[in-house]
Structure formats: C-alpha cells, structure tokens
Amino acid sequence: xxxxxxxxxxxxxxxxxxxxxxxxxxxxxxxxxxxxxxxxxxxxxxxxxxxxxxxxxxxxxxxxxxxxxxxxxxxxxxxxxxxxxxxxxxxxxxxxxxxxxxxxxxxxxxxxxxxxxxxxxxxxxxxxxxxxxxxxxxxxxxxxxxxxxxxxxxxxxxxxxxxxxxxxxxxxxxxxxxxxxxxxxxxxxxxxxxxxxxxxxxxxxxxxxxxxxxxxxxxxxxxxxxxxxxxxxxxxxxxxxxxxxxxxxxxxxxxxxxxxxxxxxxxxxxxxxxxxxxxxxxxxxxxxxxxxxxxxxxxxxxxxxxxxxxxxxxxxxxxxxxxxxxxxxxxxxxxxxxxxxxxxxxxxxxxxxxxxxxxxxxxxxxxxxxxxxxxxxxxxxxxxxxxxxxxxxxxxxxxxxxxxxxxxxxxxxxxxxxxxxxxxxxxxxxxxxxxxxxxxxxxxxxxxxxxxxxxxxxxxxxxxxxxxx
Numbered sequence: 001x002x003x004x005x006x007x008x009x010x011x012x013x014x015x016x017x018x019x020x021x022x023x024x025x026x027x028x029x030x031x032x033x034x035x036x037x038x039x040x041x042x043x044x045x046x047x048x049x050x051x052x053x054x055x056x057x058x059x060x061x062x063x064x065x066x067x068x069x070x071x072x073x074x075x076x077x078x079x080x081x082x083x084x085x086x087x088x089x090x091x092x093x094x095x096x097x098x099x100x101x102x103x104x105x106x107x108x109x110x111x112x113x114x115x116x117x118x119x120x121x122x123x124x125x126x127x128x129x130x131x132x133x134x135x136x137x138x139x140x141x142x143x144x145x146x147x148x149x150x151x152x153x154x155x156x157x158x159x160x161x162x163x164x165x166x167x168x169x170x171x172x173x174x175x176x177x178x179x180x181x182x183x184x185x186x187x188x189x190x191x192x193x194x195x196x197x198x199x200x201x202x203x204x205x206x207x208x209x210x211x212x213x214x215x216x217x218x219x220x221x222x223x224x225x226x227x228x229x230x231x232x233x234x235x236x237x238x239x240x241x242x243x244x245x246x247x248x249x250x251x252x253x254x255x256x257x258x259x260x261x262x263x264x265x266x267x268x269x270x271x272x273x274x275x276x277x278x279x280x281x282x283x284x285x286x287x288x289x290x291x292x293x294x295x296x297x298x299x300x301x302x303x304x305x306x307x308x309x310x311x312x313x314x315x316x317x318x319x320x321x322x323x324x325x326x327x328x329x330x331x332x333x334x335x336x337x338x339x340x341x342x343x344x345x346x347x348x349x350x351x352x353x354x355x356x357x358x359x360x361x362x363x364x365x366x367x368x369x370x371x372x373x374x375x376x377x378x379x380x381x382x383x384x385x386x387x388x389x390x391x392x393x394x395x396x397x398x399x400x401x402x403x404x405x406x407x408x409x410x411x412x413x414x415x416x417x418x419x420x421x422x423x424x425x426x427x428x429x430x431x432x433x434x435x436x437x438x439x440x441x442x443x444x445x446x447x448x449x450x451x452x453x454x455x456x457x458x459x460x461x462x463x464x465x466x467x468x469x
Contacts, residue, residue: 231255393422
C-alpha cells in the first residue's frame with residue numbers, strides 16, 4: 001500500500017477493501033425503456049475475457065453473456081423492471097464485481113449515469129445522485145461530475161466524473177474524486193479545475209487536472225469547514241464568472257440544521273496559480289440577520305401556505321453575473337419565488353457585499369443558474385418553473401430570460417412533468433453551458449421509481465437546440 005499522493009482514483013477503494021480496485025468494477029450504468037448498458041474496468045486483469053451475469057431481480061437463474069471492450073448492452077427486455085447484474089472474469093467467475101441493480105423505463109434526456117436507490121456500491125458515501133456539474137474543455141471534450149449523498153451517517157464525499165467526445169451523445173467513465181462533494185468543474189488558462197467541499201459542510205477544496213480530467217493532483221484547502229450538523233462550508237456547482245481579470249464565484253458558511261447561511265464571494269486572478277491559497281480573496285461574510293427587511297419580505301410571502309418552502313436565513317447557490325451597469329450581481333436561491341440579489345465589487349475583492357434586495361420570479365425552491373448571452377444581450381435562467389395557481393414540485397424545467405436581471409420572462413418550458421407525482425419525479429439542480437446556438441445542461445433527475453423526487457437516481461444530459469429562437 002502506498003501513501004496518498006492524488007485526489008483521483010479508478011476507482012476509489014476504502015483501506016479495508018483495497019481489493020475492490022483490482023477486481024472487475026462496474027463504473028457506469030445507463031438504461032432506456034427496453035435496455036440497459038454496463039460499462040466496466042478490471043485493473044487486475046484488463047486483457048482477460050469477462051462475462052456479464054444478469055437476471056430479473058430475485059426471480060430466475062442468471063444469464064451469462066460474454067463481453068469484451070469494457071461495455072455491453074442488453075436489449076429487448078421488459079420495461080419498468082428491476083434487474084441485477086455483475087461482471088466476472090471468464091476463467092474464474094468468483095473474481096467479480098459487486099452486484100449492481102438497474103431499472104428499465106422512460107427517462108428524459110441522455111442518461112450519463114444511473115444509481116438504483118437500493119444499490120450498495122457507494123454506501124460508504126451515499127446511495128443517491130446529486131449536484132451535477134458540466135464543463136467544456138478547449139479540445140471540445142465535455143466533462144461531467146456528480147456526487148452521491150444520503151444522510152449524516154454516510155460520508156457524502158465521493159464525486160464521479162465522466163466524459164464525452166461527441167457532444168454528449170455517448171459518455172464514458174473518467175475517474176472518481178475522494179474526498180469531494182458538490183464539485184464545480186471549470187476551465188482557466190486551458191486547465192480543468194474542480195472546486196468542491198471535502199464532504200457536507202467540510203473543507204473547501206480546489207484541485208487541477210492536466211490531462212482533461214483523468215488524473216488529479218492533491219487538492220488545496222481554501223477554507224476550513226466543520227463536517228458536522230453545526231454547518232460549515234457550502235458551495236454547490238454554481239457558475240464561475242470570468243470578469244475584469246478575475247474568477248468569481250459564491251460561497252456560504254452555515255447549515256440547514258441551523259437554518260442560517262452567511263454569504264461571501266470567492267475570487268482569484270485569471271491565469272494565477274489557483275492551487276496557491278494565497279492567490280484567492282474572499283469578501284466579508286454577509287449576515288442576513290442584520291437585514292430584517294429582507295427576512296420580512298420572504299416571511300410575508302409564504303405565511304399561510306401549507307406547501308411553502310421553509311426559507312433559509314441567507315442566500316445559497318448564487319450565480320455571479322455582470323449587470324447592465326457593469327457591476328457584479330449575485331442572484332441567490334432564498335425563499336420560494338424570492339431570489340436574493342447581492343452586489344459585489346471586483347475592484348475590492350476583500351470588501352463587503354452590498355445592496356441586498358429581493359425580486360419576484362415564479363420559480364420553485366431549487367437551484368437556478370443564470371448566465372449572460374452576449375449574442376442576444378439577454379440573461380438566461382434554467383430553473384424549476386412554478387406556474388401560477390398550479391401545485392408542482394421540481395418537475396417543470398423552464399428557460400427564462402431577462403434584460404435587466406429584475407424582470408424575468410418565461411422563454412419556454414423545456415420539460416413539463418406536472419402531471420407526474422411531484423414527490424417521486426423531478427428534474428432539478430441544473431448546470432448549463434451556452435454552446436453556440438444551443439444550451440446544453442445536466443440534470444439531477446428522479447425517474448423510474450426513485451427513492452423520492454429529492455433523492456435522484458439519474459444524471460442526465462440535455463441539449464436545447466437553437467435556444468435563441
């Protein structure tokens with residue numbers, strides 16, 4: 001056993017289970033209505049022949065299918081059905097992967113990765129998929145990241161990365177980052193970076209890859225968290241803004257159990273050594289409790305609504321954007337339909353956030369990334385839309401636009417599943433990139449008998465073609 005010198009693994013294995021990394025390993029599962037696909041690696045015998053063992057869950061003998069090349073698809077099988085499977089070496093089937101579970105059925109978009117809610121493969125970290133992140137590299141390669149979560153008893157500290165070299169049509173396993181949660185992928189000076197936390201409310205980390213995401217050196221700690229229910233660093237995959245020679249993103253300190261978050265903006269000079277913590281700056285923490293007028297607006301907006309979201313004291317998941325007047329505004333998720341705007345001065349990166357105010361936008365209590373489109377001169381928001389008078393969950397995905405960041409107009413509804421059970425189905429926590437005439441985005445998607453709408457079982461890729469039309 002060697003000491004740790006890297007942030008990336010292929011795959012990660014606990015010290016008590018190091019053989020996991022040398023046995024057949026199913027690194028990706030996907031499916032559609034009548035098929036499923038298995039991707040696998042075998043570090044201990046990469047050139048040997050393998051067999052896929054699969055069956056309808058708990059009902060029959062395993063079928064055996066020879067496989068090579070690291071991927072196999074089983075087609076023409078019943079929909080809405082659970083299957084169990086594993087990969088084994090042909091010469092010695094006792095050397096095999098974990099038993100994995102997959103369920104066929106309709107899911108919108110292209111499935112990057114699937115995780116059955118009763119699959120125990122990642123139970124050291126969690127059993128549900130969350131917080132996807134997307135980056136496009138200078139070569140054109142797309143890289144996605146997504147973590148796993150469950151509860152405080154689980155580590156919630158594993159990030160799984162995949163890549164596509166054909167504009168999102170097919171996806172392949174890249175690596176796993178450990179420890180990492182809520183990782184945001186972004187590019188600066190031609191290099192791929194990931195900014196995330198070590199676990200829920202853990203340390204804020206940043207790491208870099210020089211080979212398009214396959215290997216990552218040891219990350220740098222930028223802020224210390226607490227890794228506890230008392231709260232700590234909170235930074236989900238929100239946009240990283242390039243403006244006036246700086247990289248700008250938001251960050252919080254706090255926790256849901258305390259129901260309070262302090263807001264700040266983190267920044268560094270473009271092209272600087274981002275792994276040197278001395279090159280980063282952070283504003284003073286903005287405390288919403290010192291601004292009672294903002295709390296009163298949100299309080300008044302949800303009083304008496306039995307289905308209302310319990311608002312936080314302080315914003316989370318903010319998008320930094322350049323306002324029409326050249327200032328930087330951070331649009332935060334706050335109360336349902338009540339985004340919070342704070343203003344940031346890139347000329348004073350250690351200063352204060354100012355002019356906190358609330359705007360009204362008909363969106364659910366979920367993350368809503370915002371980006372400026374220089375071609376149309378509009379700001380675009382990908383969000384969970386809340387039609388007036390209609391009770392919905394996170395199951396209506398919409399594109400909205402604004403010319404001033406204050407008044408928002410519905411451009412069009414991208415996916416509308418309001419007729420589905422909002423407690424079991426959702427598309428949420430989007431991360432998007434403007435790609436020429438298209439918008440491409442990732443979704444944390446709950447379909448096909450997910451544990452709940454919140455506890456998703458898919459990471460899916462989507463493309464809005466000719467979005468300006």
